[in-house]
Amino acid sequence: MIKKINHVGIAVSNIDETLKLLSDKFGFKEIKTFTDSEQMFRSSLIGLNDVTFELIEPINDEGSIAKFLRESGNGLHHISLEVDNINEEFKSLKKMGVHLISNEPQIIGNFKVAFIHPLSTKGVLIELIQKI
Numbered sequence: 001m002i003k004k005i006n007h008v009g010i011a012v013s014n015i016d017e018t019l020k021l022l023s024d025k026f027g028f029k030e031i032k033t034f035t036d037s038e039q040m041f042r043s044s045l046i047g048l049n050d051v052t053f054e055l056i057e058p059i060n061d062e063g064s065i066a067k068f069l070r071e072s073g074n075g076l077h078h079i080s081l082e083v084d085n086i087n088e089e090f091k092s093l094k095k096m097g098v099h100l101i102s103n104e105p106q107i108i109g110n111f112k113v114a115f116i117h118p119l120s121t122k123g124v125l126i127e128l129i130q131k132i
Helices: 016-024 063-072 086-095
Strands: 002-011 029-036 041-048 050-056 075-082 107-109 111-116 126-131
Touching: 002 029, 002 063, 002 126, 016 041, 016 050, 016 111, 050 063, 063 075, 086 111, 086 126
Parallel strands: 002 050, 075 126
Antiparallel strands: 002 075, 029 041, 041 050, 107 111, 111 126
C-alpha cells in the first residue's frame, strides 16, 4: 500500500549550485548527501517542512544520470512513493505485467527500493521505497 510521496528526484548538473538556489530562494536545507560509486552519481536529500527533493548529480560522464542529463537536461528524474511492504508491491506489479527495472528490490542504506520502468507509467520513472 502506498503511504505517501517520499521525495521527488531531480537530475542536476551541479548539486551545490542547485542547493544554493533552492536554499536562498525557498529555504530548503540539506538533510544528507552520499555518493553511489556503483551507479556513478552523488545525491543530496534536501527538505523544507514535509517536502523532500533528492538532487542527483553524475560523478562522471558514464552512468544513467549522466545519460539522462545529456538526453533531457536538468529536471524531474523520478517520483518516489513510500510503501508499507515493497516485496508485496513488487510481486503484485509483476503479476499485473508492469515492467520493473530490476528483478527484485535493492537495499540502499536503510531502504529497500525498486523502480518501475517509464514504459509502464506513461514516461514517468517511479521509485518504490520502504524504510527497513
